[in-house]
Amino acid sequence: MSVTPDTGATPVTLNKPELPPQFRVSARRQKRLPNWGLKAVMAITGVIGALFLAMHLFGNLKVYTGAEHFNKYAYWLRHVGEPLLPANAVVWVLRVVLAGCIVLHIVSAAILWVRGRKARGKFSAKRRGGLRSFEATLMPLTGICIALFVVFHIADLTLGVQPLASETFQEPTDTAAFAYQNLIASFSRPWSAAIYIVMMVLLSIHVSHGLYTVVSDLGALGKRLRAVLITIGGATAVFILLGNASIPIAVLIGVLS
Amino acid sequence: MKLTLQIWRQAGDTDSGHYETFEVDQLDAGMSILEMLDRLNEQLLHEGKEAIAYDSECRESICGTCGINVNGRPHGPQPHVTSCMQRLRSFHDGATVRIEPLRAGAFPVKKDLVTDRGGLDRIIAAGGTVSLMAGTAPDSDAISVGHDQVERALDFAACIGCGACVSACPNGAAVLFTGAKITHLTMLPIPAIERNERATYMVAAMEDEFGPCSLYGECVLVCPQNVPLSAIGSLNKERLRSLFHPRI
Ligand code: HEM
Ligand code: SF4
Ligand code: FES
Numbered sequence: 305m306s307v308t309p310d311t312g313a314t315p316v317t318l319n320k321p322e323l324p325p326q327f328r329v330s331a332r333r334q335k336r337l338p339n340w341g342l343k344a345v346m347a348i349t350g351v352i353g354a355l356f357l358a359m360h361l362f363g364n365l366k367v368y369t370g371a372e373h374f375n376k377y378a379y380w381l382r383h384v385g386e387p388l389l390p391a392n393a394v395v396w397v398l399r400v401v402l403a404g405c406i407v408l409h410i411v412s413a414a415i416l417w418v419r420g421r422k423a424r425g426k427f428s429a430k431r432r433g434g435l436r437s438f439e440a441t442l443m444p445l446t447g448i449c450i451a452l453f454v455v456f457h458i459a460d461l462t463l464g465v466q467p468l469a470s471e472t473f474q475e476p477t478d479t480a481a482f483a484y485q486n487l488i489a490s491f492s493r494p495w496s497a498a499i500y501i502v503m504m505v506l507l508s509i510h511v512s513h514g515l516y517t518v519v520s521d522l523g524a525l526g527k528r529l530r531a532v533l534i535t536i537g538g539a540t541a542v543f544i545l546l547g548n549a550s551i552p553i554a555v556l557i558g559v560l561s
Numbered sequence: 562m563k564l565t566l567q568i569w570r571q572a573g574d575t576d577s578g579h580y581e582t583f584e585v586d587q588l589d590a591g592m593s594i595l596e597m598l599d600r601l602n603e604q605l606l607h608e609g610k611e612a613i614a615y616d617s618e619c620r621e622s623i624c625g626t627c628g629i630n631v632n633g634r635p636h637g638p639q640p641h642v643t644s645c646m647q648r649l650r651s652f653h654d655g656a657t658v659r660i661e662p663l664r665a666g667a668f669p670v671k672k673d674l675v676t677d678r679g680g681l682d683r684i685i686a687a688g689g690t691v692s693l694m695a696g697t698a699p700d701s702d703a704i705s706v707g708h709d710q711v712e713r714a715l716d717f718a719a720c721i722g723c724g725a726c727v728s729a730c731p732n733g734a735a736v737l738f739t740g741a742k743i744t745h746l747t748m749l750p751i752p753a754i755e756r757n758e759r760a761t762y763m764v765a766a767m768e769d770e771f772g773p774c775s776l777y778g779e780c781v782l783v784c785p786q787n788v789p790l791s792a793i794g795s796l797n798k799e800r801l802r803s804l805f806h807p808r809i
Contacts, residue, residue: 334765339773340800416773423733423772425666430633431731432782440777441731517776520790523798527791 339419340521342412347518349405349412354511354540356402361547367560371484378483382476391478410451417444439513446510453503460490470496488555497552504549512541562588562654566601568613569661571670578670580659590650594637594660595620595627597649615674620645622785625721628728629674630661635725635783643723643785663728667735667770678724680770684739685722687766688759691752704750711749717795718745719786726780726788732772737780739767740792743799757803764800 363381366374384394431437459465461483464473470489474482491497515537519530554560563586571578585601592600595617602612618626627644631637637647652658660674668676720741727735743760746752752759774793781790 335768338764339768340764340797343773343797344801416775420732420734420772420775423666423770424731425664425668425733427661427664429664429729429731429733429779431777432634432729432779437731437777437779440775443775513776520776520794521797523801524794527789530791530794 337415339416342416343521345408346412346416347521349409350514351518352401352405353409354515356398357507357511357544358540361544364551365547367484367487367551368554374484374487375481378476378481382481406451406454410447413444413447439509440517442509443513446506449503449506450510453499453507456499460496461486487551488561491552491555491560494556497556500552501549504545508541508545511544512538515540562590562649562652564588564597564649564652564655565657566597567657567659568601568674569670570613570673571662572672574669574671580661588649590648592649593620593645594629594631594647594649595645598660613674614672616676617645622646623721625723628663628676628678628723628725630659630663630728632659635663635728636723636785640782641785641787643721646785663724665724665727665730665733666772667727667733668724676724678722681722681724681727681735681738683770684735684763684766685742687762688742688746689755689762691746691755706749714745714748716745717741717748717788717792720745720784720788721786723785725783725785727771729779729783730772730774731777731779732775734774734780735767735771736774736793736796737784737788737790739763740794740796741786741788744792744795747795747799756799757806760796760799760803764796 363377366377382392382395431441456468459468461469463469464475464486466473470486470493472489473486476482491500516530516534519533519537524530524533551560563584566583566585567580568583569578570581583601583604585597585604588597588600595615598613598615605612615629616626618624620627622643622645625643628636629644631644631647636642636644638651639647662668662670662674662676663678665676667680668678670676718741720738722738724735724738726737727733730736743756743763746759747756776793778790781788
């Protein structure tokens with residue numbers, strides 16, 4: 305076999321003897337779902353999640369432009385592309401992609417978590433405050449809270465399931481959406497506003513550590529590139545936190561009604 | 562100075578193990594932790610008891626044979642220092658110090674403080690040797706490797722394979738170690754030829770026995786050779802890269 309080295313210099317011939325059997329990595333030893341593959345899945349689904357959150361934030365902030373504009377946006381989301389596409393087409397594509405991502409993300413997280421516990425053994429490691437130890441430790445917890453929150457959020461503002469949704473919840477009709485009224489009604493309940501505010505804190509912790517992890521999982525190694533991407537991750541998380549959490553606060557203090 | 566030691570005793574790999582307490586007196590703050598164990602062992606042999614088993618070889622931070630958890634920290638309280646170079650001056654006179662083996666699922670305890678860290682050797686073996694028929698010796702300047710590049714490769718080659726990073730990791734991962742081993746070879750032109758094959762095999766061997774990385778960053782705090790966290794991103798890059806460049 306003739307192979308040219310990366311430097312483009314003289315061709316070198318590979319003459320590699322078979323390894324003795326005890327040192328060979330047989331196919332059996334390769335995990336069917338390797339950790340690096342699961343991490344890549346988590347990274348990609350996590351980034352899709354973060355992109356969705358950024359888009360969702362952009363939509364949410366329209367609440368400050370008034371009821372009519374916000375409801376029009378909600379209506380547009382369900383009817384974008386008509387008559388080329390059937391009603392709700394885009395919304396459903398987004399729902400399916402996001403649900404798929406969440407399932408892949410959670411399944412990968414669970415497998416990695418179990419493998420980590422097994423490799424750790426009986427004696428737990430004392431945390432000494434590594435670079436991101438605190439956030440990394442929180443990942444499963446913040447993740448589970450996010451999963452529960454997604455259920456609550458959909459029941460509250462999309463499906464209007466009682467008693468999670470407000471009593472005055474209105475379903476969208478073919479000609480109008482009531483997203484603004486539903487949002488104000490939900491956030492006027494202090495416990496609901498509190499859930500949203502606390503969850504935005506947890507979500508931004510998850511996303512800031514997540515986006516940092518992504519950089520390394522997808523192979524960026526230099527200190528400088530890491531620093532740049534960590535800053536982007538942190539900034540995204542701060543925007544999600546401040547932008548979204550401002551809405552329930554604005555409702556509670558009466559700026560929005 | 563005087564110290565109270567709580568030391569892990571385990572007769573063999575099937576024994577469940579327990580802590581045993583000892584008092585050691587007339588210690589010097591300049592002694593290493595291993596010299597303190599030597600002193601204790603002399604005392605034990607004098608009393609007709611069995612000495613405490615532990616590993617060491619060079620005692621100058623180059624071989625990676627030593628390694629014990631001191632108060633829950635791999636190698637000991639001083640960051641980036643091997644057990645053989647940790648001095649007793651880190652402790653107050655009269656302090657109680659807990660000494661146990663390097664803990665990790667992949668490092669079974671063989672006896673007292675001795676663990677089997679063969680899993681790390683199996684990762685190295687999976688990478689194989691850099692075995693090339695390079696023909697006659699090439700001109701010395703034919704393939705130039707810049708000074709900075711060499712220095713960077715040496716930062717990763719500095720790993721002494723002690724296994725402290727695995728023991729510090731809440732996931733029992735050997736990613737810092739494997740990343741260091743793969744990266745220093747990838748940075749040099751001849752070993753780089755086999756980088757894809759090496760990444761595939763070494764990562765498979767690593768995942769067979771060790772855990773996944775969640776980027777806690779605990780490993781770099783204890784690494785006696787200061788292997789940088791970049792080793793982890795580099796390992797992921799090499800493994801993903803090998804998907805797109807199957808060379809061999
Ligand atoms: C729905 C419930 C969720 C659960 C249970 C969950 C759980 C986890 C866990 C346990 C990790 C750490 C994995 C490891 O490093 O070992 C993680 C990483 C991550 N999460 Fe989530 N998460 C959830 C939702 C989300 C959402 C909505 C986003 C979107 C912003 C997200 C973004 C990320 C990212 C970017 C990572 C880093 C991926 C990597 O490269 O390893 N997660 N998640
Ligand atoms: S990376 Fe550092 S801590 Fe890990 S085995 Fe190498 S020298 Fe030891
Ligand atoms: S005995 Fe060689 S590094 Fe400690």
